[in-house]
Amino acid sequence: MKNLISILTLLLYFNYSFAQHENECSKKRISALHNNYTQRVQYYQYESMNKYDVKYLKLDIAAETGSNNISGSALTNSLVKQSLDTFITELRSTMIVDSILINGDRKLYTQSNDHIFVPLSPAVNSGNYINALIYYHGTSNSYGVYSGTTSNGLNYVATVSESFQAREWFPCKQILTDKIDSADIWVTTSNVNKVGSNGVLEGIDALPNSKVRYRWKTNYPMNYYMPSIAVGNYMEYLNYAKPAAIAPDSILIQHYFVDDSAYFNSIRTILDMTPAFIEKQSELYGLYPFSNEKYGHSMATIGGGMEHQTMTTLTNFGSAVIAHELGHQWFGDNVTCARWNDIWLNEGFASYSEYLMIEKLPSLFPSNNPASYMQYFHSSAMSAANGSVYVPDASVYDENRIFNGRLSYDKGAAIIHNLRFEMQNDNLFFATLKNYQTAFKDSVATAEDFRQIAENTCGRSFTDFFNQWYYGEGYPTINITYFKPNADTILLLVNENTSAPTVTPFFKGLLELKINSLQGDTTVLVNLLANNQVFKFAYKKNPNNITIDPNNWVLNQTGTIANEIILPVNLLSFEGYADNNCVFHLQWKTTNEINLVNYELEYSNDGLNYTRIASVFPTFLNNNIYNYNYENFNSKPAYFRIKMIEPNGNLIYSSFIIVNSVCKANYTLEIIPNPVVNELNITLQLAEKEEITIRIINSIGQTVTKMKKSLDKGFNNWTIYDLNKLAAGTYLLQLETNSGSTLNKMFIKK
Template sequence: MIAPLPTHSYIHASKRLLLALFFWLIGAFTCLFAQRVEEHSCAAARITGTPILLADGITSEEHRELMRQYDMHWYKLDLGLERNALDISGSVTMYASVQANSLTEFAFELHPNFTIQRVLLDGVVCPVRRSGSEVVVVLPAIKARQDKFKVQVFYAGRAPSGAKAAIGNGLNTELAQPWNQQVTWSLSEPFAAHEWFPVKQILEDKADSVEVWVTTDVSNKVGSNGLLQRVTPMGNQKHRYEWKSNYPIAYYLISVAVGQYEEYSYQVPLPGAAQPMLVQNYLYPGALGTYKAEVDRTGEFLQLFSELFGLYPFYKEKYGHSMAPIGGGMEHQTMTTQSTFEFSLTAHELAHQWWGDEVTCADWSHIWLNEGFASYGEFLAIERLLPAQRLNWLNRSVQSALTQPQGSVFVKDSTNVNRIFSAALSYRKGAMVLHMLRHTLQSDALFFQALQAYRNEFRHKVATTRDFQKVVERVSDRSLQYFFDQWVYGEGFPVFNISWAQKGNQLFLRSQQTGSSQVTPFFTTEVEYKISTSVKDTVVVVQQNQPSQDYQFTLPGEVLSIEVDPDQWLLESVSAVQQDASVIPTDLETVLVYPNPTQDVVNLKGGQGVPAQVSIYDMAGRHIRTFVPAGSSFSIADMGAGAYILRLIYGSTYKQLRVLKL
């Protein structure tokens, strides 16, 4: 969700990193949102002390069960707000249908700071009971299953303030410097929507549409979701901004931003869209002169992500930004709230429109499906538009993830807001999971096909990690249980100790791997090695299937150095790369392949009998097939002409040969 202000050109921080660091410095709160280098912590907490850890951080399971008895279809917020106050008055209308066999009570959440003036059910006044933020409306008559009904809540009060955690409160007002602009804005993730409007805070129940009406001083503009329908004069130097979105929306993505904005808008043509799309930005007066180039990048990002992920999800409405001193960004649907503009921050928040807004994590334990995906969106934009910074981004992400040798990407305690939005785990390691999956599939076309299939299957819905896994397995036609078990549900990362020795033109390499966490002591993974000799540099890819594994390569010249994972496809730590003559096997036998070149049959001679496994790769390192040979001969007649690498496994020994197919 949110991202803190960048301290580097590609930092995409955490929603309120600056605020968190402030409280850390004064000792009031320890918030380790580590190096938020391009980290955008999407969320926020309202933890002011030791929190009561309930299902969503604030709501009892009993109350959540009451809320699950109906399906939310539509919100209409009709509120009075100003740019310099947290006072709210107005009404929220909720249109819903009964999912239980019958409904006698309608439950929602609203912070106790607000006085409920009256509640109407289809125009009839209803009694209300409250316990903290939990509100129950007693219906005048029983509603049957599938019955539709409308509840209108009139309320007033001052939104809470002073939350000592990552992102502040649900509604905030602050002076933005150096612009000297006062702004009021919302930030509801993960549990704070109830701090400014009556709401059902359950991720799986997206509203089908939303209207946000805000009456404010005529000097203000109001940014929100969807398209601006009209600005209606209200008298007394007030006017009303009326926004509407017809796309499904999760509760925490409903937003407002109120300030003395200047509008800067333009149109962007998108692949697959019949008409250019509106990019609408509400900026501080004078800010366009500073940020125009970066704001304009939004068009490039929209086109790139539409190419990679499929057409922008809300293209019939808009995308844009409302500025607020948020300390980063928050991916409000169709109109991100952003404090500044720089490459990674803007790319991250836009990527969220696919990953988090259109497809939303089913619960906060799977937040990496939002944050890891959006973080990887940063990388994809850099890879395409700023390729010289590719390794820089990867190295920073790896270094961030390595600060957490324990802990899983999957969030075991989804009531702990600081853990949900861990920069190292949910953002950086989450992004590296996608990067490693891309390498494991050995095909960019297959990787993006899987992302688009996942997006299409869960469009405007919620998903879990296992849902994503099943889609990737179906598209790639292979089991990836081991991959997700170790990288998402497991903990830590592999640590490599590499020993090698050379004899003639044979290089012998032994990889000994341990896990940084005892929870996951070993990672099955592919590893690249860059081997530099006096003749040339060679990159080889090997599969490590056991904690200690030996490999053998035929190489020209004297080996000068060996680098593990030179292109940073793997999240790993290397403890040592050292020469050690003991890795040369005493029973060394040469393996020959003949005839070479061949049109059909490959014969193997020597070695330790029939290899346990044969893998074939093309010269670019792409995997062709892996099989268990029935004997020392096999056919490659079905393969195209060209050079291929044969990788043979004999027990714990690995050997690599080259064959030319005519």
């Protein structure tokens, strides 16, 4: 099976320094060089490449500055995990294979679709090794190999393989989950050059014809895009990091840059920050992961920096890019994202490393302020309304999306800072980073793996946090209403609109609010759980404004700030109905019973004069529902309202509601005798005192007798006399109430 993927080539790295950051609002991470690429390339991967596990790589190649020509051999030793009848490896068709030996035997092969296919007969069974030695040469596309001369005289050739460009210059398996366990990288070049690469420089061999061979070796596992070479007419400068964890030992740092003393003088201060960065990051993340080997920088114009394991390649030396690429040695190199969806694990944390160096090493950055550095991340992240830090499946081969500066880098760094704030405990935050590094050392991880580590370390869930900030989109705009109901109290009502409400309608979490006052500012912490929450604090000053998130912990925009009366409770709804048994069912829903002593339910017959029918205590929980039933044998519409009583005695009334009675059972009428001769005895039960009209209507609808009578609540008995003057026949006794209801009873006059 193969995947057919098209990609737009890449924009990866950024090349600015902290100092530039002060003056420039826009970061230039996108290399002009990379932007020149308009050619679409198709990318294939073969499932059967997962049947073997690359254990060892040896590159023995020749390269000269100013040229993209690479020639030599690549040897891989791989453990077969499932029976393999064809050994497949990736190499661009621009590179020509000269010969292939498998386990020492020369083999036939085909080269197509940027892959090499070597049939194996018989098939190699699982548990065995395949030792593949491939001789090749060719002039690489400029996607993976960069060569040229800089204005200050550096002649160079260097490789950059992230994310799918290893195949541009050596045979490889571009699958993230398979790390190469150890490697030798040998480069032959003219003896005016030096070569930077991964691991330890084991030796430099003088060769005939003014050539020299650099032999680098690493015993640390590395992912497929980590092997690199950088060849140039370099000057070398060394310094040493001394992390406390390995004292009195130290870590060698090798810097290779243009052989120009003026340039060296211009970057020396920055080069000398590298030991402090390694020491500080070792303190924060755990010991530098490759402490048995070295760290270093090799200069080449690649459009920024690339975090090659133990030897970063970079265009220019700047403190931000050095902090960033060094951070990658932990986040990206030691622990690599297991899939491109989770590039945040590399770029978000490397970007956050820039911030942390300013925060933790203020003496190196006297003119930088951490909060304003975070503000750059925030401004960039909020320069568009949508987009997740998580790279959707549809985009995992789209390098423009993977390396989206706004989402993977800037929003990525901002949400790490927010996660730290959520923890409210830096020991837990940095323990999370260390635990993650330890758990996935020399391996790969997903964002879910990181979340699990954070949850285990902190003993709480971060599901909501990841759903809204990592998988979700956008950011909240916060609106605040503040109000002092009395001299000692302030109420803060927090409302949110979100920029991508169909994806992420609400951002939960902690938020700082600074209450500004001429008598001194006060910062309070609120935990947003639902929209329009009201928070109550003891507060005696006179507030004049609110500053939202004064320390830039949370990605957000400030909306409106208003000083207005806040109701003691937010009455969400109030409604009622009457059933056939004359019972009125009343229900009201509330939230934020922040400043309330009691509810009183009131009833009125006329909408003017109310009487209390119930007192109900608030529960002070959000989204309460109160139910109250009220019996009232009255066919008239009933008015109800809720009186809300504040601690200081202030009263606030709800709007009234009218409930129409459908009550049928409020009268009982009996007559005896029937048939009747002269006197008719009537019994009528009433729920209320009423005046009724009494009619006797004959069989053709004529009213033959009419009278009015005032009756009391309860049972009323009275007699109608003189019926003997009516003609014999059938009659209707009709009683009509004030409100127009009628009751009828038939009787027979003898």
